[in-house]
Amino acid sequence: MVDTQDQGPYYRISDTKNADLLRERQSATFDVEELTQFMFAGPNNYFNVNIRRQITRQAYAHPIHKTHLPLEYLDSDEHYSVVVRKSLAGVKEAERLNITNKKYRDWFLNIFSGGKFAFFLHTSMFIHTLETLASDEQKEKFLPLARSFQIIGTYAQTELGHGSNLQRLETEAIFDRTTDSFILNMPTLTATKFWPGALGRSSNYVLLMAQLYAPDRHHPCGLQMFFVQIRDLKTHQPLPGVEVGEISTRFSHEAGDNGYLRLTNVRIPRNQMLTKLAYVDQQGSFHRLADPRLLYGAMLTTRVNLCAFFALLLARAVTIAVRYSAVRRQGQTPSGKETLILDYPLQQDKLVPCIASTYAFFYSFMKLENLRAQILDGDIILFDRLAELHAVSSGLKAYSSGIAERFSQICRVACGGHGYLIASGIKPVNNMLDAGCTYEGDNAVLFQQTARFLIKAIQKDDDGGDEMNIGSSIAYLFSAKPAPATIVDLDDYCRLFECRSQMLVKSISNRLMESSSSSSTPHDIFLKNSIELVHVAKSYIETFVLRALYDGVRKALQHNSLALVFEQLFHVFAIHTLRNQAADFIRLKLLTAEQVYQLETYSLPDMYNRLRPNLVTLVDGFDFHDNELNSCLGRYDGQVYEALMERARLNPTNQHKVHPIWTSIKQNAMSKL
């Protein structure tokens, strides 16, 4: 699969059909391919754009993509069928093309199925959990079945009544010594497994998280993972004792097959509890084997990868909005010329901070991914730094989903009414980002975990401290370096943010310590200060993101044509973030109110002007294939109106010249005459 021909850009400037958009591309001060290679290529670059292009071309070459209407026109059963068909075809095609590297295979399957790979939870969480939590014997037995798709599984954790609070899950597995098996039950309505993807209609196995009771009902042993068959492998019928189905309709997860599951007295053999961390012997005695923090590995990796996913989603939204803004005209000058909407300062104020933030999010993810590789790599885990990885990944997941949701909504509004069409490609992205604000950890909960880490770190240091913080993302908390008196270079912005974060962490930590001498419990004190603690966690993540972007700017220095543009993006991100948090900087005397006002009123629009010739090329650099964007507004060629009209005419309801309901109404009306 090494063909460098396939690794070039999808489009050339000459593919642009819209004259305005063409002018934008010609006005750029740098070469788009240089940008793409700089951002997304290189030996250690997670995105590996050249391989990605090859895989993308291979995926879209398959004839199956021409066999159905745009997905928004399918009813929910058809939609599901198309997604399953494509997912299975993708698996076969990956085999045929011999794409064996796990990461590339996952990308291929994702691209092939239009971002809706039906067995995503099978190839990720299900197999990963087996690899992590199953004994060698269990792996030998289960993994080949899973890897060859002879069984299809998902990960059944969340229940109707409990999400974030795992300890309270109610599904139970009671050991039965007489039959050497576990009896599985959902003792309450709220114990019903609810939401797991691929559960409703697709999976025949689940990894079930349940409360273990052994040797009997009266001895709780905490949460364990069980390998449970729920459908017949030949007929796909639910097994006895199993009620399984799809939950009610979601926004934008139409084909995600989120399901519910109720088990009634379902029995599984004792060796189907995953036993790497703990096991139950024949007598029903419970034994721990390993550090239960091993469980975190999968969750942490998922959370890190989500940060890349959110950055990519936001990149899609802003690519569409910027390109459309370079085609759409609205309003006019006194001389009667219609204005390109990208020329409006208000439109720039929506989109340029969004472009800058997207670059910042890519760099933050790459910084986090480096941290992950240091701390957690397969079976190697640095337990003493796991807390930091947990804190940064939780905080960045919460921060980037929240900010990206907001920005993608701004992108949708920036496209006016047409942005509201599914065919805009933005509204679906906005809905996916919205979902990201509550799945894999509610954002408010995650920020509190980040805050806990910060408080612990600063209090540990006060207690005598240790040196483990040097080189970590919190090293600056312990620095005595003063705030810059004036902002001269980019590092001064970073220092400003670091000083703010440091002052906020110290002040809340002091407040917590003072309160701890009162009669309140630590739990109550934390709760009472939780609004501010979340704010402190955000300020730490903002600092992390700004510093990550700063590192990116420094790398760009080696590229003459890119260096200046990256500096400008940095200014935009820094000032935009700062203006939203102005009260902090002013109160902490890091900036005066007048300084903030000058920055946002003059420096920021000035940066918009400087970046103006490069806006389209900056989003082109994200290197999306038109099929990925799936957008009438964001097509590379700029043929926006043609695409909108074509998509409207494809609407299957238009095959009726007269909708059937009107035929029936007219007949009734006639018969009364």
Added chain:
Amino acid sequence: MVDTQDQGPYYRISDTKNADLLRERQSATFDVEELTQFMFAGPNNYFNVNIRRQITRQAYAHPIHKTHLPLEYLDSDEHYSVVVRKSLAGVKEAERLNITNKKYRDWFLNIFSGGKFAFFLHTSMFIHTLETLASDEQKEKFLPLARSFQIIGTYAQTELGHGSNLQRLETEAIFDRTTDSFILNMPTLTATKFWPGALGRSSNYVLLMAQLYAPDRHHPCGLQMFFVQIRDLKTHQPLPGVEVGEISTRFSHEAGDNGYLRLTNVRIPRNQMLTKLAYVDQQGSFHRLADPRLLYGAMLTTRVNLCAFFALLLARAVTIAVRYSAVRRQGQTPSGKETLILDYPLQQDKLVPCIASTYAFFYSFMKLENLRAQILDGDIILFDRLAELHAVSSGLKAYSSGIAERFSQICRVACGGHGYLIASGIKPVNNMLDAGCTYEGDNAVLFQQTARFLIKAIQKDDDGGDEMNIGSSIAYLFSAKPAPATIVDLDDYCRLFECRSQMLVKSISNRLMESSSSSSTPHDIFLKNSIELVHVAKSYIETFVLRALYDGVRKALQHNSLALVFEQLFHVFAIHTLRNQAADFIRLKLLTAEQVYQLETYSLPDMYNRLRPNLVTLVDGFDFHDNELNSCLGRYDGQVYEALMERARLNPTNQHKVHPIWTSIKQNAMSKL
């Protein structure tokens, strides 16, 4: 239709089945019915809650509501059919019940059709425009047909290429003297009418906005309105020269039947141009008859009513989120008790400002509605105050849709994963509010119109001024009253906001005037400052809203049990709004950074605590029927989990034990064995 039995509340506290929710309702310090009557009843109250309850009960009593699954389970054609069937049934039922008052009839039809009345544009814009812009002769001819639903029409303005900029619409009507008719054409692709509701499959007539050319192609006479038949009245087939269909799929407007329309050489007689404002004589000469500002009437009234619509939508979202938060438990205290999520300060920080803002939006709407009644009432228009009505309604529409969109998203996230279900009832509300940010005037455009009004007003005053401003919403701009040194009572908050708004308007006005001596055109100067101008417009609207809420608090003083609660809501709204705009207040030296910090860190959570026993009752006071909320999470009785499970089991895909795609896959797999 006067039956006071029907005018009582829909529910009693004893209907509550969830124990936690019951406790919330019992803890209230005031009577919910007193609140509802205070807010939504009274001789001049727009909402007339008692009539509304009667109409609502009548609407839901009809058996048609039991004939279909929840709408999210219907495919798009079925969905449309159900909505049309219900809408026609609603029209008949309103007739049978003799609901003749226009407002109540509109309410009834809206409630009857679950907020999706298929002929909303017919009964509002279409008929209203005929009433306003048709000559007496035309009215006599067309209105009886429209009012009796013999013809069904819509309002076709927006085109594929142009929305807000009406002057650039491209559809053309060329007078043809030889046949005494107009020839209608869409000369370009972008001239295609695109988006009008009820156009795709429902309407047989449209009011078409088009550029008139008379006496011939070379003489443009500007935009005029034409009465055009597009479908055969008997067969419902599109007429020759008419291409009409639905546009591609939208979020949440599934059955809105937004359509596109292309006309090719369609001829209509000369008397089908609406001629109240202007007409073309037999020779093709064009004559103006009346002030074209009459055109604004319908647009302004629509915009005013939207402010009520947005307040109601937000009220729905927050009702659901607060009730669910009083049922859902998550996390636990060290003693092992699960915490009600409404008890978390972070949850309160999401929801209490939202409750306060909802009340503020209701009062702002009522204040705006009073203004409208003074300035614009049927044919009576005070032209000299029309600009103010335009400015306030534009600004409030933009402000309330934007803020409510944001809050409804916060409500959705506050409900965790379940909030993402359509059955949450919140996500659909959020999508409707999102749509509201760009329809009937893009928010960014509307704010600029408000800003223009403010600048004109302040500059006129500087030029010598006049007294027309006394009693208007901008009177404070001309006041010399100083800012309060400390905040003692509620009026001090209002003064703070007024001073800020005044200072911002004056300062930007001065800047514009200074620039006007430069070489730039006024258009360019306005554009250059547009980001700040929008900010100034927002600060004016914030002041308007705060003052409206203040008036509400003063009214509540007559109700002992409500007075304190309204004061607390005022504090929450004022401080919440102020913290988001802190930089302004600090820079203008109206408050110090430390004051703002104290307010948000101590006063605000303190208010949350005081309001805590009343939160559920404050949303109960909005008085929604469960069918209106259409939410598993927000039901009055609190049976959340039962409802979620019931709705999931209703999912029609669950009637297959094995989804057909798997049957086909298994058969293929078998045949290979």
